[in-house]
Amino acid sequence: MAEASISTQPAGPTGLARLGRAVDPRIAGMRAVHRAVSELRRGTPVLLEGGGESLILAAAETVGARGLAELAEAALAAPVLLLSAPRAAAVLSRPVSAPPAPEEVPVALRLSPALLAPEQLRRLADPVAEQLLPEAPQIVPAPGFAQALPPAAITLAKIGRLLPALVAAPASAATTARLGLLPVTVADVLAYPVSAAASLVRVAEARVPLEDAPEARIAAFRAADGGIEHLAILVGQPETAEAPLCRIHSECFTGDLLGSLRCDCGPQLRGAIARMAAEPGGGVLLYLAQEGRGIGLVNKLRAYTLQDSGLDTLDANRALGYGADERDFRVAATMLEALGIHGVRLLTNNPDKLAGLAACGIRVEGRVSHLFAANGVNDAYLETKKSRFGHLMG
Numbered sequence: 001m002a003e004a005s006i007s008t009q010p011a012g013p014t015g016l017a018r019l020g021r022a023v024d025p026r027i028a029g030m031r032a033v034h035r036a037v038s039e040l041r042r043g044t045p046v047l048l049e050g051g052g053e054s055l056i057l058a059a060a061e062t063v064g065a066r067g068l069a070e071l072a073e074a075a076l077a078a079p080v081l082l083l084s085a086p087r088a089a090a091v092l093s094r095p096v097s098a099p100p101a102p103e104e105v106p107v108a109l110r111l112s113p114a115l116l117a118p119e120q121l122r123r124l125a126d127p128v129a130e131q132l133l134p135e136a137p138q139i140v141p142a143p144g145f146a147q148a149l150p151p152a153a154i155t156l157a158k159i160g161r162l163l164p165a166l167v168a169a170p171a172s173a174a175t176t177a178r179l180g181l182l183p184v185t186v187a188d189v190l191a192y193p194v195s196a197a198a199s200l201v202r203v204a205e206a207r208v209p210l211e212d213a214p215e216a217r218i219a220a221f222r223a224a225d226g227g228i229e230h231l232a233i234l235v236g237q238p239e240t241a242e243a244p245l246c247r248i249h250s251e252c253f254t255g256d257l258l259g260s261l262r263c264d265c266g267p268q269l270r271g272a273i274a275r276m277a278a279e280p281g282g283g284v285l286l287y288l289a290q291e292g293r294g295i296g297l298v299n300k301l302r303a304y305t306l307q308d309s310g311l312d313t314l315d316a317n318r319a320l321g322y323g324a325d326e327r328d329f330r331v332a333a334t335m336l337e338a339l340g341i342h343g344v345r346l347l348t349n350n351p352d353k354l355a356g357l358a359a360c361g362i363r364v365e366g367r368v369s370h371l372f373a374a375n376g377v378n379d380a381y382l383e384t385k386k387s388r389f390g391h392l393m394g
């Protein structure tokens with residue numbers, strides 16, 4: 001009961017102070033981000049605050065007439081569309097060069113009244129839904145936006161696994177509060193990935209005998225934001241080994257569950273478990289809720305459509321406005337520490353996983369190659385992993 005009343009309080013210490021409890025500001029910040037993301041996902045605007053300025057934001061992919069009306073009511077200036085530079089360049093059919101924009105600085109496009117409509121916004125945000133636009137929007141710089149605001153807005157959309165495209169306008173906190181729109185700060189958005197990883201708690205564990213590993217257990221980890229759980233599949237007794245075999249496996253609904261031939265995830269998942277079962281020390285497979293290298297299943301399906309029209313897996317991510325790989329392996333390090341595993345031999349071909357884990361203080365005592373033969377469908381995908389992601393092929 002107390003917890004329910006806490007979670008309906010606005011971000012900040014007031015409500016909790018009334019209950020006589022100390023608030024961990026990090027948890028309050030995560031809650032604010034999680035709520036803001038949920039609002040964006042259902043088409044409701046939120047207020048992003050930082051550097052003494054405020055922006056009202058709505059996700060181009062989900063906003064409808066009502067959200068746009070709320071945004072217009074709170075806006076203090078004409079709304080713009082914030083897009084990542086690669087997506088903006090594609091929308092304009094020319095490179096984004098004026099003003100010079102480093103690749104990761106979002107670009108603001110002026111939105112004429114005709115473009116400020118849900119259907120047009122979706123087309124501008126989504127290269128797959130893109131049709132011939134009725135007019136080419138003009139590029140405008142984003143005067144008046146504190147520098148940290150546009151990148152944090154894009155990060156917020158990415159946390160929500162939404163296309164990183166947002167309608168944005170300077171707004172007053174008073175009006176957005178009157179409209180009941182949620183505030184979130186730049187600092188909380190930027191702290192979110194670290195806070196979420198650090199807050200993981202082991203919430204359940206059960207013995208689950210597997211076809212390839214009869215001695216297996218699954219332990220579930222949940223972050224304080226209430227997001228999707230990450231899982232550890234423990235084969236044998238890896239906790240007692242000095243440096244057990246370990247696989248960090250990012251969720252792949254299509255490959256892991258359906259046996260999709262587009263990638264190598266299914267064979268890698270089953271292969272890792274079988275290999276751990278054959279090891280005297282067993283092993284641990286971390287099954288991370290990072291579908292599509294962190295862009296989510298919906299965006300991965302969009303990326304597949306783009307790949308069918310000629311882009312490779314890396315450029316398809318970029319065309320959607322995402323980075324090549326949006327994953328953060330801090331989650332894996334926290335889980336290993338919680339399991340009492342401080343050193344591993346990593347089953348991977350991906351050098352970023354080795355570096356990422358080591359940077360978080362886990363002793364990486366070696367790499368064990370985890371290659372599976374191409375299947376006639378995933379050949380180009382595997383080749384791209386080697387040539388563009390630097391995957392080790394031996």
Ligand SMILES: Nc1nc2c(ncn2[C@@H]2O[C@H](COP(=O)(O)OP(=O)(O)OP(=O)(O)O)[C@@H](O)[C@H]2O)c(=O)[nH]1
Binds near residue numbers: 294347385
């Ligand atoms: N965005 C995107 N994600 C993909 C694509 N194909 C597979 N994935 C995702 O990539 C992730 C696969 O990651 P991992 O199995 O950890 O593999 P990896 O980074 O290639 O590294 P190792 O397998 O350890 O060598 C899963 O989340 C898949 O859903 C694709 O074409 N686009």
Ligand SMILES: [Zn+2]
Binds near residue numbers: 252266
């Ligand atoms: Zn896959």
